[in-house]
Amino acid sequence: GQKVCYGAFKRSCYKLAYFQDLSRRVGFQEARQACEIDGGALLSLESEAEQQLIENMLQNLTKSGSGISDGDFWIGLWRSGDGLATSSACPDLYQWADGSMSPFRNWYTDEPSCGSEACVVMYHQPTANPGLGGPYLYQWNDDRCNMKH
Numbered sequence: 001g002q003k004v005c006y007g008a009f010k011r012s013c014y015k016l017a018y019f020q021d022l023s024r025r026v027g028f029q030e031a032r033q034a035c036e037i038d039g040g041a042l043l044s045l046e047s048e049a050e051q052q053l054i055e056n057m058l059q060n061l062t063k064s065g066s067g068i069s070d071g072d073f074w075i076g077l078w079r080s081g082d083g084l085a086t087s088s089a090c091p092d093l094y095q096w097a098d099g100s101m102s103p104f105r106n107w108y109t110d111e112p113s114c115g116s117e118a119c120v121v122m123y124h125q126p127t128a129n130p131g132l133g134g135p136y137l138y139q140w141n142d143d144r145c146n147m148k149h
Contacts, residue, residue, distance in 0.1 A: 003032035003149065004016075004057060006053065012081070013040075014043070014054070014057065015035075015038065015040060016057060016058065016061050016073070016077035016100075017031075017034075018058075018061050018071065018073075019071065020071065020138040022148065025148035025149055026148060027145055027146045027147060027148060027149075028074055028119035028147075028149075029145065031074040031149070032074075032076070032097055034059070034122045038135075040075060041097060041098035042074060042075060042076030042097050042098070042143065043075045043076050044063045044075075044077070044096040044097070044098050044102055045102065045104055046100065046102040046104055046143035047102075049105075050104075051104070051106055051138070052104070052137075053109045053122050055137075055138045058073070058122075058124060058138070059128065059132065063136070065146045069126075070124065070125040070126065070127050070128065071124055071125075071149065072122060072123055072124050072125065072141070072143070072149045073121060073122045073124055073147055073149060074119065074120075074121055074122075074149050075095070075120050075121065075122050075140065076096050076097035076098055076100075077094050077095070077096055077119075077140070078094065078095065078097060078118055078120060079093045079112075079114075079118040079119075079142070080093075080095070080118070082108070086094070090112065090114035091105075091107075091112055091114075094112065094120065094142075099123075105140065106122075106138070106139055106140050107139060107140050107141075108123060108131075108133045108136070108139035108140060108141050109131070109133025109134075109139075110132070110133070111139070111140060111141050111142060111143075112134045112140075112142035113142060114125070114142065116144055117142040117143050117144055119143055119144070119145035119147075120140050120141065120142050120143070120147055121140065121141055121143050121147075121149050122138055122139070122140055123136040123137055123138060123139050123140070123141055124136075124138070125137065125138060
C-alpha cells in the first residue's frame with residue numbers, strides 16, 4: 001500500500017492496500033494486525049467528507065491498476081460477541097476498532113444483516129450488476145470476519 005497524507009482530517013495519513021491477486025487478500029483480524037504492525041489502525045470514518053475522500057482515493061488507486069477488478073476493503077467497524085446479533089438493536093452494537101466514537105455510518109440498503117456477519121467492508125464491486133440499493137461501490141456491508149478482502 002501507498003501512504004497518502006492530507007491536512008484536513010484528524011488522521012492526516014491513510015494507507016490503502018488493494019490486492020487484485022485473491023491469494024494475497026486477508027481476513028478482518030489479519031488486516032487489523034497488519035495495520036497495527038505498521039503503526040496504524042483499520043480505518044474509522046468520521047464524516048461524509050472523510051467518506052468522500054476515501055472514495056476518491058480508491059478511485060485513483062484502482063484506476064492505476066491493470067484493469068477494473070472487484071474487491072471490497074475492510075474498514076475498522078465491527079461487532080464483538082453474539083449478544084442481540086439478530087435483534088433490532090444489532091446496528092447499534094457496531095464499534096470502531098480504534099476506539100473512535102464516531103456515529104457516522106454509510107450502510108448499503110438492508111445492511112447490516114447481522115447474524116454471523118460481524119466485520120465491515122466498504123463495497124468495491126464495479127463489475128457487479130447494481131442491486132436494490134444501487135451499485136456496490138463504497139457503501140458498507142457487514143461480512144463474515146474470516147472472508148478474504
